[in-house]
Amino acid sequence: MNFFELRKAAANATMIVVTGAAALLTVGVLLFILGYLVWHGAQSLTWSFFTQLPAPVGETGGGMANAIVGSGKVLIIATLVGLPIGFLGGVYLSEYASAGAGFALRYVTDLLNGVPSIVIGIVAYALVVKRMGHFSTIAGGVALGIMMIPIAVRSTEEYLHAVPQMLREGGLALGRPKWRVIATVVIPAALSGIISGVMLDLARVAGETAPLLFTALNNQYWSTGWSQPTATLPVMIFTYAISPYPDWHRQAWAAGFILLMVVLAVNLTARLIFARKRIATGG
Amino acid sequence: MTPFTTERRPEMTTSPETYTHVTEPADPVAPIPGRTLTVSNLNFFYGESQALYDINLSFAAKAVTALIGPSGCGKSTFLRTLNRMNETVKRTRLEGHIALEGEDILKGDVNKVRRRIGMVFQRSNPFPMSIFANVAYGLDVNGLGRRGKIKEVVEESLVKAALWDEVKDKLHASAFGLSGGQQQRLCIARALAVRPEVLLMDEPCSALDPIATAKIEDLIFTLRKETTIIIVTHNLQQAARVSEHTAFFLLGRLVEFDTTMNMFGKPRVKETEDYVTGRFG
Numbered sequence: 001m002n003f004f005e006l007r008k009a010a011a012n013a014t015m016i017v018v019t020g021a022a023a024l025l026t027v028g029v030l031l032f033i034l035g036y037l038v039w040h041g042a043q044s045l046t047w048s049f050f051t052q053l054p055a056p057v058g059e060t061g062g063g064m065a066n067a068i069v070g071s072g073k074v075l076i077i078a079t080l081v082g083l084p085i086g087f088l089g090g091v092y093l094s095e096y097a098s099a100g101a102g103f104a105l106r107y108v109t110d111l112l113n114g115v116p117s118i119v120i121g122i123v124a125y126a127l128v129v130k131r132m133g134h135f136s137t138i139a140g141g142v143a144l145g146i147m148m149i150p151i152a153v154r155s156t157e158e159y160l161h162a163v164p165q166m167l168r169e170g171g172l173a174l175g176r177p178k179w180r181v182i183a184t185v186v187i188p189a190a191l192s193g194i195i196s197g198v199m200l201d202l203a204r205v206a207g208e209t210a211p212l213l214f215t216a217l218n219n220q221y222w223s224t225g226w227s228q229p230t231a232t233l234p235v236m237i238f239t240y241a242i243s244p245y246p247d248w249h250r251q252a253w254a255a256g257f258i259l260l261m262v263v264l265a266v267n268l269t270a271r272l273i274f275a276r277k278r279i280a281t282g283g
Numbered sequence: 284m285t286p287f288t289t290e291r292r293p294e295m296t297t298s299p300e301t302y303t304h305v306t307e308p309a310d311p312v313a314p315i316p317g318r319t320l321t322v323s324n325l326n327f328f329y330g331e332s333q334a335l336y337d338i339n340l341s342f343a344a345k346a347v348t349a350l351i352g353p354s355g356c357g358k359s360t361f362l363r364t365l366n367r368m369n370e371t372v373k374r375t376r377l378e379g380h381i382a383l384e385g386e387d388i389l390k391g392d393v394n395k396v397r398r399r400i401g402m403v404f405q406r407s408n409p410f411p412m413s414i415f416a417n418v419a420y421g422l423d424v425n426g427l428g429r430r431g432k433i434k435e436v437v438e439e440s441l442v443k444a445a446l447w448d449e450v451k452d453k454l455h456a457s458a459f460g461l462s463g464g465q466q467q468r469l470c471i472a473r474a475l476a477v478r479p480e481v482l483l484m485d486e487p488c489s490a491l492d493p494i495a496t497a498k499i500e501d502l503i504f505t506l507r508k509e510t511t512i513i514i515v516t517h518n519l520q521q522a523a524r525v526s527e528h529t530a531f532f533l534l535g536r537l538v539e540f541d542t543t544m545n546m547f548g549k550p551r552v553k554e555t556e557d558y559v560t561g562r563f564g
Binding site: 098099164166167168169170171172173174175176177184185188189 | 366368371373394395396397398401402404406408409410411412420421470473474477
């Protein structure tokens with residue numbers, strides 16, 4: 001082996017080691033977070049975590065039942081706000097928008113996606129909290145719903161765009177009006193993708209904390225109805241983690257663990273729905 | 284060539300001369316007896332570039348007309364102007380007249396036009412629903428609201444498309460489970476269900492194997508009895524087998540239009556002869 005060949009082999013080996021290490025590090029970070037959370041979280045997890053209200057300061061025990069339900073309720077409102085706007089916006093973008101309108105709308109959507117979540121929280125505060133006069137589940141839901149819109153728009157558009165043009169033409173050729181072909185052929189063809197996109201979107205906002213701080217606020221007790229402040233898992237994690245009490249720290253770990261599991265489960269379900277539909281339609 | 288050729292050659296009833304370079308009717312939308320679809324002075328543009336030049340052509344009713352020509356000659360574009368499908372393409376423009384039974388189809392409700400002039404595409408495009416729902420898709424606004432009536436029409440259409448025996452036990456299964464040839468016949472059944480007067484076929488066999496192709500050709504031969512069929516094909520043998528009349532397109536112009544027998548037997552234009560004898564294309 002001469003010098004040049006040796007140098008080539010050395011460069012090749014170096015590249016493999018450097019890029020491989022970076023790849024390993026990426027996976028490693030995720031595995032470390034997962035492992036760390038499971039280690040601490042699973043230890044702190046008790047049955048009462050799911051069934052009991054937070055214990056008052058000084059007492060040990062208690063749970064986060066209200067925060068689990070509260071997160072669920074906030075996410076329901078978020079879906080009601082974000083899904084229709086995002087979905088219909090995506091349909092418009094894919095099926096109706098002219099080149100100019102499409103460009104403008106896509107650009108604005110990407111801008112909205114880049115707005116810091118705390119700013120969206122302020123907007124929801126001004127729009128809902130100020131008007132209602134108090135913090136509420138609805139306000140938190142509106143904040144997260146606004147956060148859902150850009151991704152819902154873009155993923156809906158993408159999945160509709162992937163529907164072959166010849167399916168649209170097939171419907172139009174039978175004398176069906178365009179809106180009807182979109183509603184009965186194009187959207188059904190893309191539905192599993194759209195649903196999985198929205199589920200991933202929901203999983204993404206489920207962990208948002210900042211927009212909830214001054215919209216849903218927090219609550220030591222059950223929040224009845226939709227117009228009271230409510231506890232949510234991310235805000236509870238935040239509150240408990242910065243507290244000086246070791247017992248609260250344990251609870252925060254457990255909450256983090258549960259939140260991660262829920263997000264993971266939603267993620268996997270979404271991918272499963274999409275994969276199964278693709279097999280069924282051969283698409 | 285093929286076993287079909289001899290038995291399928293239809294007898295010619297009209298003198299060939301009347302089909303050559305159809306002259307402009309005085310009134311552009313006036314019907315010509317025996318002609319169902321009349322195209323006059325048709326020009327078509329994609330943006331700034333012209334795709335069709337001054338096409339004048341009348342299609343005989345209840346007969347098969349084949350449109351042939353090399354790729355990019357405009358035959359598919361022309362076919363798609365006939366049911367106004369090109370209107371879905373942005374930045375296109377059309378000049379001229381198209382009349383169906385004397386009625387100007389370029390004006391008025393496009394969906395009504397498309398119910399009278401059906402279309403089958405190059406690649407089968409079944410909808411993501413059951414076989415039954417596919418065939419029934421064009422139906423319910425057609426005045427047959429009753430479920431029983433819809434069933435009847437679906438069966439009738441599948442029988443006409445020679446698919447009924449293969450699917451009658453799985454009408455509610457997904458259309459995606461069918462083979463390529465079956466899917467294409469399903470698309471034909473779907474188009475027939477609306478009872479179109481004219482059926483446009485855009486290279487309907489180009490994605491099919493010879494057996495599936497033969498089935499579609501058999502079908503065309505039967506359908507011809509009640510429907511006017513206009514078929515674009517790259518397969519000259521297919522044009523010879525299934526059609527009574529053939530139109531040859533080149534570079535966006537209609538070069539020659541005559542009975543299929545004359546077009547393949549004694550073409551009058553040199554370009555036609557070169558093309559049908561395989562000297563270019």
